[in-house]
Amino acid sequence: WWRWWKQQRKKTKKRRGCCPSSQSFSGGSVQWNIKEAVTISQCIVLEGKGKGSKSGASMKCSGCQGSGMKVTIRQLGPSMIQQMQHPCNECKGTGEMINDKDRCGQCKGEKVVQEKKVLEVVVEKGMQNGQKITFPGDMDEAPDTVTGDIVFVLQQKEHPKFKRKGDDLFVEHTLSLTEALCGFQFILTHLDNRQLIIKPQAGEVVKPDQFKAINDEGMPMYQRPFMRGKLYIHFTVEFPDTLSPEQCKNLEAVLPPKPKTQMTDMELDECEETTLHDVNIEEEMRRKQQQAQEAYDEDDEDMHGGAQRVQCAQQ
Numbered sequence: 001w002w003r004w005w006k007q008q009r010k011k012t013k014k015r016r017g018c019c020p021s022s023q024s025f026s027g028g029s030v031q032w033n034i035k036e037a038v039t040i041s042q043c044i045v046l047e048g049k050g051k052g053s054k055s056g057a058s059m060k061c062s063g064c065q066g067s068g069m070k071v072t073i074r075q076l077g078p079s080m081i082q083q084m085q086h087p088c089n090e091c092k093g094t095g096e097m098i099n100d101k102d103r104c105g106q107c108k109g110e111k112v113v114q115e116k117k118v119l120e121v122v123v124e125k126g127m128q129n130g131q132k133i134t135f136p137g138d139m140d141e142a143p144d145t146v147t148g149d150i151v152f153v154l155q156q157k158e159h160p161k162f163k164r165k166g167d168d169l170f171v172e173h174t175l176s177l178t179e180a181l182c183g184f185q186f187i188l189t190h191l192d193n194r195q196l197i198i199k200p201q202a203g204e205v206v207k208p209d210q211f212k213a214i215n216d217e218g219m220p221m222y223q224r225p226f227m228r229g230k231l232y233i234h235f236t237v238e239f240p241d242t243l244s245p246e247q248c249k250n251l252e253a254v255l256p257p258k259p260k261t262q263m264t265d266m267e268l269d270e271c272e273e274t275t276l277h278d279v280n281i282e283e284e285m286r287r288k289q290q291q292a293q294e295a296y297d298e299d300d301e302d303m304h305g306g307a308q309r310v311q312c313a314q315q
Contacts, residue, residue: 014132014151019123021159025191025219027125032152034117059097064088068095121152126167126222129156162191167229168218172236173198180206180237190217198233208237 017032060066068091074082087093121133133152156164163170169191175184184206185199196217200206211232218229243251252258261268 013148014153016153016155017121018155018157019121019127020157021162021164022191023123024127024154024156024164025125027225028123030121030123032119032121034119059099061088061091061095061097063090064095066095068093119150119152123154124222125220125225127154128166128222129154129164131222159191164219166219167221168232169229170232170234172234174236174238175206177237177239180208180235206235206237208235210235 015032015034017030019030023030061068064070068088069085070088072084072086074084076082088095091097119135131154133154135150135152137147137149161171171188173186183200183202183204185197188196188198190196196214198214200212206212211234214231214233216228217231221227221229263271
């Protein structure tokens with residue numbers, strides 16, 4: 001049964017290969033050099049029958065009596081045994097042995113020789129990360145075995161500027177406060193090297209952390225290459241660190257007026273003044289967490305120490 005199953009089975013070998021994002025956008029091909037000996041050809045002896053010996057003859061394996069399998073019996077307990085089958089390690093499950101003097105000089109009796117192969121992987125527009133491309137019948141060959149397939153698993157390299165989410169693309173861009181308020185214009189080089197002019201509508205103000213979208217400039221949809229997703233631009237606005245009194249007056253003259261306080265001067269005099277200062281909130285939280293952990297460890301040590309002292313007193 002083992003030899004029949006081995007002859008009939010069809011293997012599939014998966015290999016992962018990297019592909020730049022621009023190739024999934026525009027389409028193309030990747031030359032895939034298989035480092036391992038993936039393609040194995042039968043040795044050419046005895047009119048190409050791949051017997052692995054000069055004479056074409058082989059002997060029945062004495063270890064498994066030609067079955068290709070060995071049976072191992074293990075004692076589990078009183079009147080209880082376990083019987084297990086596993087491939088014969090002497091003939092590697094083939095059931096045959098070849099005399100050392102009679103072995104083929106090309107395959108050394110293995111019945112196969114290794115060859116390197118280069119596969120051309122065609123990447124279609126819009127292919128997703130993790131998508132599989134199958135090469136039927138390019139798996140290892142061996143006598144009396146059905147040749148399996150090689151499956152190429154696409155892995156897209158992360159682009160420094162464009163982030164892909166499905167059929168959409170995302171880009172980060174930073175504006176100065178002047179650009180956010182008064183307008184801007186910049187050139188964005190797309191994945192296919194096209195130059196896109198990015199600018200807002202006249203009089204439009206861009207707010208911090210705002211998203212803008214451009215239709216049909218995202219990724220092509222797989223097997224529908226003429227349809228595309230959206231290109232999203234996430235804007236960050238940089239504010240100046242300080243302003244002079246004159247700059248403040250100029251801004252107040254053109255910007256909407258500040259909301260007036262509802263409190264009287266007498267009520268304001270009764271309030272306490274405070275001072276704001278810069279803080280790194282992540283560093284602050286990390287420091288507080290560390291202090292809390294140290295305090296917990298000290299309490300834990302005190303509890304263990306107290307228990308030990310009580311035990312000593314009882315002795």
